[in-house]
Amino acid sequence: MKFRVERDVLNDAVGWAARALSPRPPVPVLSGLLLKAEAGTLSLSSFDYEISARLEIPADIAEEGTILVSGRLLADICRSLPAAPVEVFTDGSKVTLSCRNSRFNLATMPEADYPELPALPQLSGTVPGDAFARAIAQVTVAASKDDTLPILAGVKLEIEDDLITLLATDRYRLAMREVHWKPAVPGISTSALVKAKTLSEVAKTLGGAGDINIALSDNSELIGFESGGRRTTSLLVDGDYPKIRSLFPDSTPIHATVETASLVEAVRRVALVAERNTPVRLAFTDGQLSLDAGTGEDAQASEALEAGLSGEEITVAFNPHYLSEGLGAFESKFVRFSFTSAPKPVMMTAQNDIDGDDQDDYRYLVMPVRLPNQ
Numbered sequence: 001m002k003f004r005v006e007r008d009v010l011n012d013a014v015g016w017a018a019r020a021l022s023p024r025p026p027v028p029v030l031s032g033l034l035l036k037a038e039a040g041t042l043s044l045s046s047f048d049y050e051i052s053a054r055l056e057i058p059a060d061i062a063e064e065g066t067i068l069v070s071g072r073l074l075a076d077i078c079r080s081l082p083a084a085p086v087e088v089f090t091d092g093s094k095v096t097l098s099c100r101n102s103r104f105n106l107a108t109m110p111e112a113d114y115p116e117l118p119a120l121p122q123l124s125g126t127v128p129g130d131a132f133a134r135a136i137a138q139v140t141v142a143a144s145k146d147d148t149l150p151i152l153a154g155v156k157l158e159i160e161d162d163l164i165t166l167l168a169t170d171r172y173r174l175a176m177r178e179v180h181w182k183p184a185v186p187g188i189s190t191s192a193l194v195k196a197k198t199l200s201e202v203a204k205t206l207g208g209a210g211d212i213n214i215a216l217s218d219n220s221e222l223i224g225f226e227s228g229g230r231r232t233t234s235l236l237v238d239g240d241y242p243k244i245r246s247l248f249p250d251s252t253p254i255h256a257t258v259e260t261a262s263l264v265e266a267v268r269r270v271a272l273v274a275e276r277n278t279p280v281r282l283a284f285t286d287g288q289l290s291l292d293a294g295t296g297e298d299a300q301a302s303e304a305l306e307a308g309l310s311g312e313e314i315t316v317a318f319n320p321h322y323l324s325e326g327l328g329a330f331e332s333k334f335v336r337f338s339f340t341s342a343p344k345p346v347m348m349t350a351q352n353d354i355d356g357d358d359q360d361d362y363r364y365l366v367m368p369v370r371l372p373n374q
Contacts (some may be wrong), residue, residue: 001065002089003037005057007099010086011078011182013057013365015203017044019073020053020232032109033071035088038064046071051170051198054116055230068111077104088159103186120224121217124188127164127181129227133207135166135177136199138362139330142175142359143168143196154193154237161187167244168196172245173322173366175329181214192216200339206230248363249347250339254311256284257354260335264327266291266303271320279369284309284337293320308354316342317369326364343368 017033025031025048034045042059046052067090078086081099088097090108097104134156138331143154143252156167166177206212209228224233255368271280273294283290289307296301316339327335336358339346347365349358 001035001037001067001095002061002087003042004060004062004085005042005088007078007081007086008109009057009081010034011081013042013044013055014071014075017046017053017202018071019053019096020046020048021071022048022050026297027113029109029113030065031070031072031113032039032068032114033074034066034068034111034114035101036066038062047115047117049115051232051234053230053232054117057229062205062332063089065090066111068104068109068114069095069372070109073106074086077106096323113240118222120231120233121215121222121298122225122250123184123185124159125181125188126211126213127179127225129207129210129212131179132212133203134331135164135362136177136203136207138364139168139175139177140196140200141168141325141329142170142173142312142364146170150237151193151241152241153201154241157194159183159188159190159192161189167241167242169242172319173326173364175326175365176245176248176363178361190220191217192220193239193241194223194234195237197264198222198232198234206232211268218327247332247345248365249338249340249345252347254284254339255309255313256289256314256337256339257334257351258289259303259354260330260332262305263289263335264324267303267324267327268366269326270301270303273301274320277319280323281315281317281371283313283315286311308359311339314323314339314341314342315371316346317371318346318366319369322366326366329362329364332359343370 032050036043040061043056045054072246085182086099093108093109095106137157146219152170158165164179164182165180168175206227212224222233270291270293274280280293286309289305292302326348327331330350332352333352336351337346337350345367347363349357349363
């Protein structure tokens with residue numbers, strides 16, 4: 001095999017494909033990237049039996065062929081090469097990368113032992129990449145970071161006709177985001193549980209490439225994403241996801257609205273004195289929100305912000321990390337807090353104007369910390 005390709009193109013392609021490599025591959029060959037050169041195109045593939053990635057890039061192919069090389073080593077080398085065309089050719093069991101005065105010789109791995117990548121399932125529909133990426137970012141903040149709880153470390157995709165609803169929870173908070181898409185078959189009704197980490201990678205690497213094709217297998221075992229000549233597949237998480245939609249309150253007699261950016265900064269400052277597992281307290285009164293943290297002999301902090309309030313005055317306390325992550329997911333000028341009563345879960349939604357209606361296509365529900373008098 002022998003080909004020539006621009007360094008930036010190769011580096012970008014190798015870096016993307018290598019992201020799907022497992023840090024602890026089940027068999028040694030799965031630590032490799034499979035490179036196949038033919039007919040003016042170089043394809044790169046990675047697979048770990050759970051996640052696969054494949055893309056094609058244009059290349060000047062002098063001699064067709066296939067090689068399997070260490071993916072992480074190849075990625076490190078490509079990042080270090082100067083900005084110039086890269087020549088790659090094989091010599092027996094070695095592969096050589098040459099770029100200006102840089103030259104690397106790598107051992108190849110037995111490509112005959114490399115498993116066949118799963119085929120992309122039949123197209124289910126298409127979603128705008130930027131909207132899907134934003135939805136993923138807003139929802140994954142609430143997914144569990146504990147890999148020993150695979151169901152809660154996933155994001156549930158509920159698909160009903162032209163609407164996808166993304167749901168995530170770690171038992172202390174939950175997030176729900178709705179996004180419209182174009183289904184391949186009108187009236188589709190299905191669901192899938194996908195690892196939050198996998199969706200985050202999809203958002204980062206495919207979200208800016210235009211529309212994303214989503215493909216779900218008929219047996220509900222595999223999901224695929226494709227955009228800009230890149231495709232990735234992932235096994236779905238097996239198990240029954242908790243029915244969390246019912247946790248969102250039907251009615252909320254108390255509403256408070258605060259400017260998002262100001263509140264984000266205020267929480268960040270006040271939380272500096274919040275020790276581990278110590279909450280930040282928010283007291284909503286007519287026209288004002290008072291924040292404070294710290295008690296007794298410890299360091300203390302307080303701050304006041306302008307706020308709109310509808311209903312009775314209320315004081316709640318939050319884990320500062322959960323509150324900050326929730327606020328960080330909002331892009332609106334204002335954020336609206338909706339209460340039933342303390343210390344029941346609080347729902348946060350977007351609001352463009354201080355006196356306007358809330359936008360409930362994204363909802364973040366967080367469990368307050370119970371205060372002594374509650």
